[in-house]
Amino acid sequence: MRSVPLLRSAAVLLFGALVLTGCGDSDDSKDDKTQGTPAASGAGTGSGPDAKAFPVTVDSGGAKVTIPAAPKKIVSLAPTATEMLYAIGAGGQVTAVDDQSNFPANAPKTKLSGFKPNVEAISNYTPDLVVTTDDADGVVAALNKLRIPVVLTPAAKTFDDSYAQLNTLGAATGHSREAGEVATKMRADIAAVVAATPKPAKPLTYFHELDNTLFTSTSKTFIGQVYAQFGLKNIADEADKSGSGYPQLSAEALVQADPDLIFLADAKGGGQSAETVAKRPGWDRLKAVRGGGVVALDDDIASRWGPRVVELVRAVADAVTKAGAAKS
Amino acid sequence: MRDLLPTRRRPALPPLLCAGGLLVGAVVLGLIVGAADLPVRGVCLALLDELPFVHLDHGLTPVQYAVLMDLRLPRVLAAVTVGGLLALAGAGYQGVFRNPLADPYLLGAASGAGLGATLVIVYAHGDSVGGVPVVPLASFVGAMGGVLLAYAIGATSNRSGGTANLVLAGVAVAQFLAAAQTYVQSANTDELRRIYSWLFGRLSGIGWADLRMVLPYALLSTVVLVLHGRLLDVMSVGDEEAAGLGVRAGRVRLVVLLAASLATASAVAISGLIGFVGIVVPHLVRRFVGGSYRRVLPMSLLCGATFLVLTDVLARTLTAPGELPIGVVTAFVGAPFFVLVLRGTRKVDV
Numbered sequence: 020m021r022s023v024p025l026l027r028s029a030a031v032l033l034f035g036a037l038v039l040t041g042c043g044d045s046d047d048s049k050d051d052k053t054q055g056t057p058a059a060s061g062a063g064t065g066s067g068p069d070a071k072a073f074p075v076t077v078d079s080g081g082a083k084v085t086i087p088a089a090p091k092k093i094v095s096l097a098p099t100a101t102e103m104l105y106a107i108g109a110g111g112q113v114t115a116v117d118d119q120s121n122f123p124a125n126a127p128k129t130k131l132s133g134f135k136p137n138v139e140a141i142s143n144y145t146p147d148l149v150v151t152t153d154d155a156d157g158v159v160a161a162l163n164k165l166r167i168p169v170v171l172t173p174a175a176k177t178f179d180d181s182y183a184q185l186n187t188l189g190a191a192t193g194h195s196r197e198a199g200e201v202a203t204k205m206r207a208d209i210a211a212v213v214a215a216t217p218k219p220a221k222p223l224t225y226f227h228e229l230d231n232t233l234f235t236s237t238s239k240t241f242i243g244q245v246y247a248q249f250g251l252k253n254i255a256d257e258a259d260k261s262g263s264g265y266p267q268l269s270a271e272a273l274v275q276a277d278p279d280l281i282f283l284a285d286a287k288g289g290g291q292s293a294e295t296v297a298k299r300p301g302w303d304r305l306k307a308v309r310g311g312g313v314v315a316l317d318d319d320i321a322s323r324w325g326p327r328v329v330e331l332v333r334a335v336a337d338a339v340t341k342a343g344a345a346k347s
Numbered sequence: 348m349r350d351l352l353p354t355r356r357r358p359a360l361p362p363l364l365c366a367g368g369l370l371v372g373a374v375v376l377g378l379i380v381g382a383a384d385l386p387v388r389g390v391c392l393a394l395l396d397e398l399p400f401v402h403l404d405h406g407l408t409p410v411q412y413a414v415l416m417d418l419r420l421p422r423v424l425a426a427v428t429v430g431g432l433l434a435l436a437g438a439g440y441q442g443v444f445r446n447p448l449a450d451p452y453l454l455g456a457a458s459g460a461g462l463g464a465t466l467v468i469v470y471a472h473g474d475s476v477g478g479v480p481v482v483p484l485a486s487f488v489g490a491m492g493g494v495l496l497a498y499a500i501g502a503t504s505n506r507s508g509g510t511a512n513l514v515l516a517g518v519a520v521a522q523f524l525a526a527a528q529t530y531v532q533s534a535n536t537d538e539l540r541r542i543y544s545w546l547f548g549r550l551s552g553i554g555w556a557d558l559r560m561v562l563p564y565a566l567l568s569t570v571v572l573v574l575h576g577r578l579l580d581v582m583s584v585g586d587e588e589a590a591g592l593g594v595r596a597g598r599v600r601l602v603v604l605l606a607a608s609l610a611t612a613s614a615v616a617i618s619g620l621i622g623f624v625g626i627v628v629p630h631l632v633r634r635f636v637g638g639s640y641r642r643v644l645p646m647s648l649l650c651g652a653t654f655l656v657l658t659d660v661l662a663r664t665l666t667a668p669g670e671l672p673i674g675v676v677t678a679f680v681g682a683p684f685f686v687l688v689l690r691g692t693r694k695v696d697v
Binding site for chain 1: 381382383384409410411413414417418419421471474475533536537538540541544549551552553554555663666667668669670
């Protein structure tokens with residue numbers, strides 16, 4: 020028998036890391052129905068980097084990193100970072116991305132892992148900049164020993180974090196102007212979608228499912244703020260005794276709360292759907308299950324905080340519009 | 348033959364009745380408390396209403412009724428089943444190996460189940476195949492597979508019938524399967540949360556389908572184990588003496604091992620890995636009823652069930668409406684309690 024406490028701490032760490040890496044296990048390339056989000060122009064060579072902007076010092080997860088010259092060989096170890104780099108026009112400078120970076124489809128996906136980073140394997144690509152969201156296994160210090168600058172863009176807690184990271188990556192890659200434009204457009208798109216969504220007469224409640232053991236995220240997380248924009252109330256906020264933002268809700272509490280909307284962030288990876296959740300014990304009585312309020316989200320979009328958040332906001336807006344109409 | 352047995356005779360019935368009463372009390376408590384606040388009177392009436400020929404108006408709303416019947420009742424019954432099976436299997440293993448530290452996972456049941464569950468979580472799509480929940484099924488098959496593999500290796504490498512080789516084979520198999528599981532995990536990091544959630548053991552989300560799946564195996568292994576108590580008692584005087592009394596030790600060992608492993612596999616299929624119960628409850632029981640397996644086995648069944656129902660009540664209520672992993676609570680609450688009992692009672696050897 021292995022010791023449970025050890026397992027537990029390991030799992031808590033893993034859990035954090037999972038949220039960071041975003042769950043990308045799909046091998047099918049998605050159709051790019053992005054309706055003009057900057058991410059869609061992910062072919063991404065764009066204009067070349069602005070060489071005059073270097074050397075530059077940028078923020079790296081609270082620390083400062085100096086990049087001497089415009090990077091020509093960027094390695095990204097995280098799907099969100101990859102999406103951001105391509106969105107701001109730095110895709111042409113990216114030489115390798117990690118095994119979870121499945122968007123845009125033309126990003127040079129490799130076997131590199133951001134979760135268990137292998138420094139030697141990374142150094143094989145002779146990068147002049149590495150971007151990652153998680154300092155797993157001391158990868159930042161190890162790469163610094165090899166004189167490779169690392170920009171850390173940790174999981175965003177707010178939309179503003181997201182915009183700031185875009186600007187950081189813009190400065191680090193010589194695409195400050197494009198990054199500013201992408202952030203501004205994201206902000207405007209999200210505001211427009213929220214403004215166009217009718218506010219339900221009574222506030223709707225929701226549950227955001229991370230996996231079928233009812234792990235969920237609360238209002239204080241990034242994804243929670245996406246829902247909060249529409250005035251939705253999270254039924255799991257009280258369950259977060261440890262304040263992690265990612266509690267596990269008891270099945271009884273969920274059935275009793277009977278939320279108006281249930282969002283599945285485990286549709287692709289966990290194989291969950293409106294049909295499978297309807298078969299769970301006690302779930303066949305839920306309003307959301309009976310009234311079509313179970314919404315399957317794209318796992319990747321729901322676990323990343325890059326430019327495609329706009330699509331997530333649209334998906335939530337559609338669900339809120341439908342549920343609001345049904346309720347009034 | 349009786350006077351060969353190592354314990355004084357004590358009346359067996361009062362402790363069994365006492366343990367049974369405690370279990371009933373624990374089950375009622377488990378049905379009354381939980382994250383959803385159901386009216387106590389309504390719960391009692393609704394449960395009585397389920398009895399044949401009884402018709403009562405319980406006054407619960409449909410949602411409350413669903414919480415009670417589809418969530419709480421299967422969960423409490425799962426705690427009864429898993430706790431009882433693990434404690435019973437632990438007692439069986441301790442009897443076969445004559446070792447107080449033997450637990451139900453000794454021969455690779457845990458790592459076999461872990462590998463099975465991990466493979467299915469990573470590679471199977473969806474929760475069930477043809478109505479059978481896949482993770483429980485894979486855990487069950489993996490647990491039995493691990494034990495049988497260990498037995499095949501241990502038994503063929505030694506004809507003298509001792510258990511030392513079997514333990515070593517079990518260690519080897521367990522390590523090998525655990526390594527395989529770690530390898531699969533490391534290649535599929537995005538499923539780690541689901542895998543870990545299973546590894547901690549959980550009683551949440553258990554429905555009638557899971558219970559129905561393991562019920563026949565649970566019943567079979569329980570009956571076989573309880574009936575073998577007397578033979579284990581005879582064997583405790585030594586294999587040769589037992590042979591003189593007409594008991595074939597090797598065969599009894601095999602039957603008890605298989606039955607205990609079947610019980611372990613059934614428990615693991617329902618709940619994942621829950622430690623502590625299988626190793627500690629039999630010791631607690633020995634403190635109160637002595638070392639005779641005729642009593643230790645049925646008492647372990649009842650006390651293990653009670654223990655897990657009560658710890659699950661804590662797991663469900665301490666951080667409600669959140670959940671604590673049951674494995675954490677069993678050891679956290681169980682260990683201090685165990686120490687208290689150790690200090691307060693006289694020593695009884697396995």
